[in-house]
Amino acid sequence: MDHVAGTIVERVQSLSDIELASLLCLVADQHCIIEAEEGLLDGVEREIQLVSSDVFGLSCCVLNCSESTTLDDFGKGILVTEDDDRFDFSERRRSNDDYFSSFSISDQIRHSEKRVPRSPGAFNPLDSRKIANIVIAKNLNETHQQVQIQALELIRGKRVFTRTAVHAAPKPFLFIALNASESEFKLIQHLNDQFFISHRHFAEDGLPNLEELLANANFSEDGTSASSVIRSTPMKLPASKPTMPIFSQDDLNALVASTAEVRISPEIRAYMHNIIVFLRLHRAVAGGISAASTRHFSALVRALAPLHGYTYASPSLVTLATSKIFRHRIVLTTPENERSMQWGSSLDAVKAVLDGVTAEDVIEEVLHAVEVPL
Incomplete structure (x- = not known):
């Protein structure tokens, strides 16, 4: 406990609300709901992606949900390739692709398939992929009941079935339902009850990781502000060197041990x-x-x-x-x-x-x- 009080607690004091909510869920091995206004969802989504990489050094994927999302879409959308493990987004930063591009589920699958050569002896890319450490299910409350039941099975059973394999959830694992606060759609009762905590993000709370990244970018001289960039069309950002996470797996294990005491x-x-x-x-x-x-x-x-x-x-x-x-x-x-x-x-x-x-x-x-x- 002395180690935690002397080192980790100091870092906790500087965390934002989203970072703290993620840390609590990782320590408790639970999952959370994050709500924000419709216009802030994209910014919050990107903020969580940065939290996954820069704060915890974990892989992350985004599942864009809607009423048309199917069980296959859900099963495939939460998977990342082995190359993407321990932070898929550092590779995206080094590439010429837009870091903040909003991929649909089908786009993500096609993107991953390009990285695996199709040959008679090659493995199916879906079989070689695994569930990301942090899954962001955007607008999960808008999906069909069967999809939400699949999410419930993932949270409770720590696994998901696809047409080609059974994928076990990694450790640590965090499932985040990112919903619009003004939405009329609701999560089904049993799924809602399985979520550990809920957090509502307001515009005045800011998005520190995203704002810091944007502040370091070379903007054109058109006076575009960080806040307007967050809500507008995604822009290309400069390459960023991967850094050591603020909280390592050892830190999380130390917090878990302290929690038990x-x-x-x-x-x-x-x-x-x-x-x-x-x-x-x-x-x-x-x-x-x-x-x-x-x-x-x-x-x-x-x-x-x-x-x-x-x-x-x-x-x-x-x-x-x-x-x-x-x-x-x-x-x-x-x-x-x-x-x-x-x-x-x-x-x-x-x-x-x-x-x-x-x-x-x-x-x-x-x-x-x-x-x-x-």
């Missing part, structure tokens, strides 16, 4: 239990506070402690974990199904009370209601 006192356990009970009994909550969420709650509290240099769980860590664990899980009730309607409450009065209530409001109200241990 975190102590949770009976008072903190009671505090966590009360939060869960208050969430389940809140008049605006129809469901979503599942058994899996309570396990994830405890796991996140443990994972947060070593990142702050603690060997124990504190009330502040519990408060931080509450919003990350339950925000995407809470199912809000309708006025007609609100429990007080069973004993004669006025529908108009209930509508007035529930009008505009969000999952964030529920969490904030519960945290204010539950007594914090001293």
Whole structure:
């Protein structure tokens, strides 16, 4: 723990929200949802790609999903070639190809096939590929239910079936659902419950890795700003030398070991239990506070402690974990199904009370209601 407190914790302090969310999931061996406005999705996608390479030194792939995405598209789209392992994107930077080109799934497959000569003795390129360490499923919530079930199988079973092989998920492995915050499409209940945490990215939070890369590029003298580049057509960037990752596999292993040693006192356990009970009994909550969420709650509290240099769980860590664990899980009730309607409450009065209530409001109200241990 002294090693973690002396070296790794210092690096954690400089991480952005996206970097920290990725680190937490890698340490806990879990997966996450990242939401952003539709216009920011491309920038966030590229930021995660840079986080994969520069912060963790891991391979990454992007699966662009839509209503037309098939099971075959999903199975093929999450694979990378052996040459792409331990950072596929450094090779793209050295090439003349656009680093930030948005490839469709079919384009990615054709691109990889060009790198493997077709001959009677050659292996099928799909058989020689493997699942990327970090998979970004963009707009996963828009896909058909069967595709989401395939994603659920990948998260739970750590493998995916294609027409030619069975591919096991590597270690470490992180599956990120990158969705538009204003989208009307929802993830199926069981898949949504399997995601460890959720994070909402706002424009003012910035994209530090992408902005730094763009700042080092030789822009033309047209006054184009970094923010406008992020939201506009992709541009070619200069070659960049691969660097050592900020967090190595040894660092991740040290954090995992430290997480297992975190102590949770009976008072903190009671505090966590009360939060869960208050969430389940809140008049605006129809469901979503599942058994899996309570396990994830405890796991996140443990994972947060070593990142702050603690060997124990504190009330502040519990408060931080509450919003990350339950925000995407809470199912809000309708006025007609609100429990007080069973004993004669006025529908108009209930509508007035529930009008505009969000999952964030529920969490904030519960945290204010539950007594914090001293």
